[in-house]
Amino acid sequence: MLAREIRFLIAKDVQLELKQRYAFNGILLYVVSTIFVCYLSFTKIVDPETWNALFWIIMLFAAVNAVSKSFVQESINRQLYYYTLASPQAIILSKVIYNSMLMGVLSLLCILVFSALMGSFVTNLPLFLVALLFGSFGFSAVLTMIAAIASRTNNNFALMAILSFPILLPFLLVLMNVSSSALTGGDWSENFRYLAAIIALDGIVIALTFVLFPYLWRD
DSSP: OHHHHHHHHHHHHHHHHHHTHHHHHHHHHHHHHHHHHHHHHOSOOOSHHHHHHHHHHHHHHHHHHHHTHHHHTSOHHHHHHHHHHSOHHHHHHHHHHHHHHHHHHHHHHHHHHHHHHHOOOOSOHHHHHHHHHHHHHHHHHHHHHHHHHHTTSSSHHHHHHHHHHHHHHHHHHHHHHHHHHHHTTOOSGGGHHHHHHHHHHHHHHHHHHHHHHHHHHHO
16 A cells, blocks of 8 residues: 555656656756856866765755755645645655655766766766765655755745755765765775665665654644
8 A cells, every 4th residue: 555655646746747847957957057167167177086076066956956845845735635645654755766766867967967068087987876876865865854844844945954964964975985986996895885884874764754754744
């Protein structure tokens, strides 16, 4: 029953996104314009550390902009309607999965555009893509829960920015270590502990979200 509810809720979010494509197009425009400004500002990036830092800064702000609309775009009446149809676990998991899919698309577009304009220092592409995949999922899980909390306030975007940074900081530190190793030719063995840490953080966030969201949804 839970899987069926999640499937229908994800389909609903996809249909809404296809009808309101201005939201995704706006996020995509933000990503491309930010990368282009970096391209104009840095005539040549000579070290992988600068490349790595710029990439994850763009990814962080793109994730905040993409996920912040998860609950804000739905009215109180629509949320009450969902409350009568589906369980809170299905609602939050469907949001996390959908936002992960959205972040996956944005991540791939970001790395393509960023590499095209700024050049690429990635020497271990599979390792970098795995870090990007788990990082996008972690961003989505954390920011979806924070978006649910922020939707209960009037100043939701400011609250998201305040709450998200200290929670996402461990993700960013581990992700930047893995991606930096991928840029400098590191192999899988020396990054296994970092990948395990990312997976563990993702699991902790999902577990806390699954347990805590029903209390928030009930209010």
